[in-house]
Amino acid sequence: MRNNIVLIGMPSCGKSTIGVVLAKVLGYRFLDSDLVIQEQTGKLLCELIEEHGLDGFNAIENDVNASLCCERCVIATGGSVIYGKKAMEHLKEIGLVVYINLSLSTLIERIGDLTSRGVAIRDDQSFEDLYLERKPLYETYADVIVDADDLSIRELVAVLKEKISFVLQNERDVVN
Numbered sequence: 410m411r412n413n414i415v416l417i418g419m420p421s422c423g424k425s426t427i428g429v430v431l432a433k434v435l436g437y438r439f440l441d442s443d444l445v446i447q448e449q450t451g452k453l454l455c456e457l458i459e460e461h462g463l464d465g466f467n468a469i470e471n472d473v474n475a476s477l478c479c480e481r482c483v484i485a486t487g488g489s490v491i492y493g494k495k496a497m498e499h500l501k502e503i504g505l506v507v508y509i510n511l512s513l514s515t516l517i518e519r520i521g522d523l524t525s526r527g528v529a530i531r532d533d534q535s536f537e538d539l540y541l542e543r544k545p546l547y548e549t550y551a552d553v554i555v556d557a558d559d560l561s562i563r564e565l566v567a568v569l570k571e572k573i574s575f576v577l578q579n580e581r582d583v584v585n
Contacts, residue, residue, distance in 0.1 A: 411580070413437075413482045413504030414573060417547055419540060420488040420528045421519040422509045422557065423565070428485035430566050435483065435573075443487045446473045454487070463529050467492050470529075475499045489529040491546040501550065505576060507569065508551035512558050513540050552576060 414431065416424040425441050432439035443454060446469060450457060458466045471493030474486060477500070484504060490496055500506060511519075517536060520528075530539050548554065553572050557565050 411502070411504050411577075412480050413484055414569075415484045415486060415500045415504040415506045416509060417486050417490060417506060417550060418488065418509035419511065419516050419543060419547075421516055421521070422488075422511045423562070424485040424509060427509065427562060427565055427569070428483045430562055431569055432483040434566055434570055436481075438479065438482045439485070440477070440479055440482045441485045442470075442474050442477065442490065443485075445477070446470060446487070449473060458529060463531060466529055471496045477503070479503075487529075488543070491543060491550055492529075497550050501552075505552050505573060506550050507553045507555065507573065508547045509565075510544075510547070510554055510556050510558075513537060515558050516540065 414435070414437065416428050418424055428441070429439050431437075446457070447453060450469065452460070454466070457469060461469065467489060470487055470489060472495075474490055474493060474496035475498075477484065482504075484500070486500070490500070497506075520536060528539075530536070534542075553576055555565065555568055555572065560568065
């Protein structure tokens with residue numbers, strides 16, 4: 410049974426911030442998969458990208474996310490997790506996948522320096538290109554999509570709690 414909540418979305422959409430608050434509200438633990446990657450490798454994300462290139466980093470991210478083992482956790486993933494088929498299949502098995510959707514303009518206001526954040530982006534790619542490439546993948550994997558523009562953290566957590574409860578209750582009804 411899926412008893413985790415998996416947050417996906419673009420860098421700077423608030424997965425980690427919202428994840429911590431949502432975990433407290435639900436009485437779940439919180440896990441940031443980017444921090445798990447850094448802990449397991451002993452390196453920052455930007456160092457991993459520099460050393461292994463994007464493909465190498467994506468392979469590391471795929472392996473780490475595909476091996477996460479937790480229950481009753483809110484999992485904040487890295488923005489590029491959706492490139493890992495094995496990881497996404499595993500995350501969908503163990504959790505309800507929630508896409509936090511923000512407009513490109515809001516993301517650009519928030520993002521800051523892509524390199525120091527460890528954003529997996531090609532040298533020839535703009536942030537807008539990355540957004541347009543990833544958005545359909547987020548939508549494909551998501552069980553729940555929440556449009557977060559114009560919502561405060563408190564409002565977004567309330568919307569998430571309501572949508573998550575609704576979906577999980579319907580899954581239980583189907584099983585019973």
